[in-house]
Amino acid sequence: MIFSLTRNELLAIENGMKREPNDVELAIFDAQWSEHCSYKSSRTLLSLLPTRGKRVILGPGYDAGILDIDNNQIITIHIESHNHPSAIDPYGGAATGVGGVLRDILGVGTRPIAILDSLRFGDIEKSSHSRWLFKNVVRGIADYGNCVGVPTIGGEVEFDESYERNCLVDVVCLGLGRRKEVVLAEASHPGDILILVGGRTGRDGIHGSSFASRDLASGSDERSAVQIPDPLTKKIILEATLKAHSNGYVRGLKDLGGGGLACALLEIADKGRSGLDVDLSRIHVREDGMSPAEILISESQERMLFVVKDEFKGEVSAIFRRYHIQYSIIGKVTGSRRLVVRVNEAKVADVPVDLAARAPLQLWPSKRPKYLDSEGSIEKPPLPRNINETVIRVISSPNLASKKWVYEQFDYDVGLHTVLKPGDSGASVLRITNDKFIAISLDGRPNHCYRNPRQGAMSTVAEAARNTIAVGAEPIALVDHLQFGNPSDPEVFWTLSESIKGIAAYCRFFDLPCVGGKVSFYNEDADTNRAIKPTPVIAVLGLLKGARQIRSRKLTRNGRMIVLVGLTENELGGSEYYRYIHEISGGIPPKLDFDRERGAQRLVGDAVRVGLLDAIDDCSSGGLIAAISKMCIAGRIGAHIELEKILSDCKRWDDLLFSESQSRFVVTLDPDNYQGLANIAKNHQIPCSVIGNVEGNKLMLTNNGDEIFSEDVYTLEKTSNDKIPSIMGH
């Protein structure tokens, strides 16, 4: 067996154990002290994130964050990635990624009710490898989520060459439950018994988590990291688990993910301040001759660990038998603070829980990257000659084009929750009751983070928050996923630490708690050794009361006034326009001014509450023109925009249309409501400009009366819808 423990870690183990560990013990430490399970490189930084809030029942540290949404109802949320497995087996990797995050939500005793996915690939227009990854990742997510019956309600897809050999596959899952029924990954009562439930334990995924913690290039043992999805078994386990749980039989629950049984056992013992005594020979295995270490670190899918009061073991077993699920009673909880592992009663490992559960911190040097010096200020690209053509190219670029090809492969309606469906708006909206709704948006802005990770990370949070506000909700919490290259590279580590500081600053200013997240390192190109762009991905969760408050980006009727909230500045660095049309990755990205952002958010929130607004969209990637064309397409109705009315210091039409300045919304309203909006805007000291009207079936731009752009909404829609299918072959 290959271990990735360092010399210092080995020393720490020997010191802690006061003897040399045997191979089985080493395997346990190796799994638990992997980056993936221990967060040894990021723990200190992560502690900067504010995690408390009035709705937070449980923040980071468990399988899922738990939020109170009133009337005894709770929402649970978690985010996971499966980047490395997906890079070698996009179908199975993505599918088992969904399986993993579903287990986390199930692990706190809640029913998964929605999935969102955030995907990043290389340039699908140029690379057949990226097309292959994209196609199979989407199919993997679809086949898994659809079969289990959890709707995939939203997400994002971005193409950028920095992900060519290291795609990013992030999945968020939401769960719904009752406050009284929360169960935790804890074994806190000596005498309780441990039941391992679900699929047989085999050799698959052995070294999966240390695999994710090493560079993809050195993954010599790739094959064993392949995990095979089995959504049918997951669905059955899910129903059985919720059934056992609803009957009150379950005292602790833990999903088996990275690091397998070893990490699951250590975690429940650590959280429960107890010890465990288990016998591996009782486990139902798939193949003969597996060593104790292999059984402990196997990452076979579809398994859960139950902690059950001894007197209920009959009842719980009966539920598993009824659903034809295999299970093994593998041991019991003790008071010893030790994890004792046996095979046929003979002790094969005996490790102190406190030692094993806390990997020593790994400190890395940090240095501002060189590339930031060279690309800071750039020459303005030449003004494109053909406005129509340029605008259409940008808004139908693969990054901005409709993602229908993706989300139509997902069952987004199952469960009867989905009010705003994928494609309807920047955030999706779920019905919890007929007057309580959840909004969620998942976003990443690596092109901004690449230029300025702190600003970029803040803008990413702001964008996700604005998306939930644009559908009428109030943000209540976020989860983050931090995806970077090799942390031992000081430049990579600097971008990580800047990103976390950016997120933390936003959370503090806006009093928005972070209730969970994930860190993924070693995301780099095996051929060039280049790290991906720094990619924090943020999901913001919002709460919305009253069905009438739900807004979407859909333009509704002729004669509505179109208002731009906020200021459009000359901020093109890291924009989709620069990237796609001019192939420029440099420039200074938009800055986020917290006061202005708060003003804009409150303005829209207040206006929605008093019923002034009709359609709303946030202005982000692709700038103002992308927002307006999406609004037209969604409503299948035209608009006339008068450029001279836009409040801005931009001199050129391309800057004006494509600037990605933060803190902006496009809203439409009945002209009679304008005075009301103006008053609210004044309260919050936010500029608003009336920039046009909803009318006809064309999107038309004029500048002081001269028409500079005009296109049929039908044509815009078709161009946008056809883009990805035409690249993907059908």
Added chain:
Amino acid sequence: MDKLKVAIVQFPGTNCDRDTYHILNDVLKADVQVIWHEDLRMDAFDSAVIPGGFSYGDNLRAGVIAAYSPALGQLRKAGEDGKPILGICNGFQILVESGLLPGALLRNSGLRFVCRWVNVRVEAGNSLFTKFSENGTILKMPIAHNEGRYYAEDDLLASLERNGQIIFKYVDEGGQPSEPSNPNGSVSNIAGVSNHDGNIVGLMPHPERASESLLSPFRTTHGLQIFTSMLRSVEVLLKR
């Protein structure tokens, strides 16, 4: 009079059972129960719905493994007794695989799972499941399936047409069963069929997802027509 009883049959992998229950129980206030397939005894029920999902993970072919469940024996008998039976999506696939409905359902011609709101035209109004819809009524409902391409050989197709067994077709906004409005390559745009006697119906679209205006992009509740018609038909049958 005793309220009529509806069974919702649940197989391993069924995933629309709770949704269908919600509409029948909470919205329509029917007397309805979700029954694990091994426990189904149709003596106790007047009607049954096989909801959507992925019974047995769609392994081998959608619906084929469930077709061998003892529940299908119960449903066959109930069908012979004239009790209304509705198969939705995977339920339709199970009814076809077990021979309770004619034809076959093949993999979508687009080779991908398709989730989309479509227009469905009622071809046989005033049937047990379409009592409240005239011929030609257009219902907005979503589909979500991988294997929904309805297939029947020419002879069978002709006899289905003759007997009025084609209940639903996919159509465009103008109500025509056009090529672009056919989401999966079904022969003659067929979205749902019945058995010879008309008391067993299967369809690929999901009426339970189209029964509450909040969840419909068009604020419609067209799916309710199918369920209310089914409930009403059972009442009529019971009175006889």
Added chain:
Amino acid sequence: MAGLPRFRIDVFITNKPAIRDPEGESILEDLAILNGFESVKSIRTGKVLAMEIEAENVEIAKSKVIEMCDSLRLYNPVVSSCSVRVAGG
């Protein structure tokens, strides 16, 4: 009952010639021909079930599998045909 020999029997399930095979068509047209494999003239896709079965002899093994194909509808006779082959050749 112990000690019966094991045989490997493969079951092939393919669409009948009259039934379209969109997957085969798509592999042929969107992949093979587009990428220069013009000498490929047709592709039809199907499914294999590779089984291990215990039986007195290979003939019995084969006939058991055939019986299973028909009675459990491992293939749908309306649209597919099925053939059975002793593996290891």
Added chain:
Amino acid sequence: MAGLPRFRIDVFITNKPAIRDPEGESILEDLAILNGFESVKSIRTGKVLAMEIEAENVEIAKSKVIEMCDSLRLYNPVVSSCSVRVAGG
């Protein structure tokens, strides 16, 4: 170029032996065994692509097909293995 003979080559794609096949397991347990075919001990599923290809001779036909499967990624070598057989036997 006209007049090259045609060959039928079958391509089999299956999960590698060490890799699980949940579909096969489910067909075995939920269908075969439950319905009385207990002598079946294992089922593994796979995919067949039956191709017709023009080539100078059968060896060239075979190697063309192999080249195509690899370069068009008709299977993922990390998960599956692929074998090729001249059909008609």
